[in-house]
Amino acid sequence: MGKKIGMISLGCAKNQVNAEQMLYLLREAGYEILPSVEGADLVIVNTCGFIDSAKSEAIDNILAMGALKQEGVIGKLLVTGCLSQRYQQEIMQELPEVDGILGTGSYGDIVATAEKLLTGETVVEFGNIDAPIDEVGRVLTTPEHYAYLKIAEGCNNRCAFCIIPYLRGKYRSRTMDDCLYEARMLAEDGAKELIVVAQDTSRYGVDLYGKSMLPELLRELCKIEKLHWVRVHYLYPDAITDELIDVFAEEPKLVHYFDIPIQHVNDRILKRMHRRGTRAELDALFAKLRSRIPDAVMRTSLITGLPGEGEAEFEELCDWLREHKLERVGAFAFSPEEGTPAAEMDYPPEEVAVRRAEIINELQSRVMDEFNEKQRGKTLEVLCEGYDDEAEQYFGRTYADSPDIDGRVVFTSEAPVKVGTFVPVEITGAADGDLTGKARKN
Numbered sequence: 009m010g011k012k013i014g015m016i017s018l019g020c021a022k023n024q025v026n027a028e029q030m031l032y033l034l035r036e037a038g039y040e041i042l043p044s045v046e047g048a049d050l051v052i053v054n055t056c057g058f059i060d061s062a063k064s065e066a067i068d069n070i071l072a073m074g075a076l077k078q079e080g081v082i083g084k085l086l087v088t089g090c091l092s093q094r095y096q097q098e099i100m101q102e103l104p105e106v107d108g109i110l111g112t113g114s115y116g117d118i119v120a121t122a123e124k125l126l127t128g129e130t131v132v133e134f135g136n137i138d139a140p141i142d143e144v145g146r147v148l149t150t151p152e153h154y155a156y157l158k159i160a161e162g163c164n165n166r167c168a169f170c171i172i173p174y175l176r177g178k179y180r181s182r183t184m185d186d187c188l189y190e191a192r193m194l195a196e197d198g199a200k201e202l203i204v205v206a207q208d209t210s211r212y213g214v215d216l217y218g219k220s221m222l223p224e225l226l227r228e229l230c231k232i233e234k235l236h237w238v239r240v241h242y243l244y245p246d247a248i249t250d251e252l253i254d255v256f257a258e259e260p261k262l263v264h265y266f267d268i269p270i271q272h273v274n275d276r277i278l279k280r281m282h283r284r285g286t287r288a289e290l291d292a293l294f295a296k297l298r299s300r301i302p303d304a305v306m307r308t309s310l311i312t313g314l315p316g317e318g319e320a321e322f323e324e325l326c327d328w329l330r331e332h333k334l335e336r337v338g339a340f341a342f343s344p345e346e347g348t349p350a351a352e353m354d355y356p357p358e359e360v361a362v363r364r365a366e367i368i369n370e371l372q373s374r375v376m377d378e379f380n381e382k383q384r385g386k387t388l389e390v391l392c393e394g395y396d397d398e399a400e401q402y403f404g405r406t407y408a409d410s411p412d413i414d415g416r417v418v419f420t421s422e423a424p425v426k427v428g429t430f431v432p433v434e435i436t437g438a439a440d441g442d443l444t445g446k447a448r449k450n
Contacts, residue, residue, distance in 0.1 A: 014048030019056025028146035049083040055091035059343040074105030113137040137177035152198040153428030160206035169350040195234040210247035246284040263407035305408040307336035313361020315353035339368035380438040421447035
């Protein structure tokens with residue numbers, strides 16, 4: 009029986025963690041994990057199904073693997089993740105090259121599924137998406153020096169535009185002990201930076217302990233000796249408390265990077281989208297963060313073309329961005345997701361939403377240029393991530409840059425710099441959105 013596995017994992021870091029868990033279970037069962045799909049007896053495409061662009065990317069990858077299967081380059085083809093959960097019947101009916109699908113509640117069944125597929129069976133399995141989280145090891149697919157720590161699964165927020173609760177179930181936190189144990193193991197295996205993720209990290213622990221335990225969890229993570237940076241993603245604005253801000257201000261390992269998805273600022277649109285809070289509360293929160301943590305870098309995600317967004321509401325959003333000058337902003341055109349309340353509402357034409365996203369990205373590029381210019385002359389701590397042979401320069405990230413999302417620092421060094429180490433870099437300028445500099449001698 010074939011024992012070689014290839015994996016393509018798409019979408020967010022949370023989905024990537026599930027891919028790493030499946031690889032661990034397969035490796036423990038004796039399967040060989042290949043670095044690429046060529047020659048695999050079974051290829052797993054772990055999909056995202058969040059918005060139209062993610063669905064298109066997933067389908068393109070499935071079709072590409074189907075072509076390789078027809079050519080005899082790979083064996084069986086399994087689709088997992090959010091797209092399979094969302095389109096349970098359609099995938100098998102419309103994509104005959106697929107041999108099996110697993111829903112988001114069935115990751116733990118990957119070994120039995122692989123065995124069935126490799127003996128010629130077809131597998132279609134969808135477990136309970138609200139079931140407690142299984143504690144499973146991982147085969148890391150990130151570079152050794154950083155890793156994601158997923159502290160919860162699912163979501164209870166039920167934003168009107170979002171399909172995630174229907175694909176991932178209700179919010180379920182992992183226990184503090186389980187999170188800390190995994191974090192210590194990741195640090196022992198070489199992780200210098202830990203990136204804490206969940207669909208909503210700010211509500212971590214409410215379901216288990218009756219209150220948010222994120223402040224306490226972060227303090228405990230910062231006690232892990234071998235960790236140098238702890239970064240947090242997906243903090244919802246209405247749940248950022250003074251206690252949490254204090255932790256960020258007091259813990260040196262906790263980088264001052266606030267990833268706070270707000271989606272919009274117009275009160276009427278926020279209410280329609282089932283978002284908690286108001287523009288005034290957003291103004292107060294960001295002012296408090298700026299005051300309490302002066303070097304804070306703010307990241308948010310916005311949706312243009314939401315139901316109810318006319319020219320006045322869009323201009324209000326642009327004015328808000330000009331006023332607050334958030335350092336990191338991602339703007340996305342509204343994608344009406346079938347099965348969500350927002351898809352049934354009236355919304356601007358797609359081309360209007362796309363153009364508005366482009367306007368925000370243009371506006372934001374100027375903000376980022378201003379931010380980068382202010383870094384000139386500073387010496388920043390940079391996590392070295394590699395060397396570009398062609399340019400003969402190193403590259404890495406500061407605390408202001410999350411991997412695969414933000415920019416990087418390109419720098420020269422008289423002495424060799426080891427990947428995964430921290431080095432002081434004097435910033436000399438910027439090019440194409442990235443900072444440039446030269447390493448300083450310690």
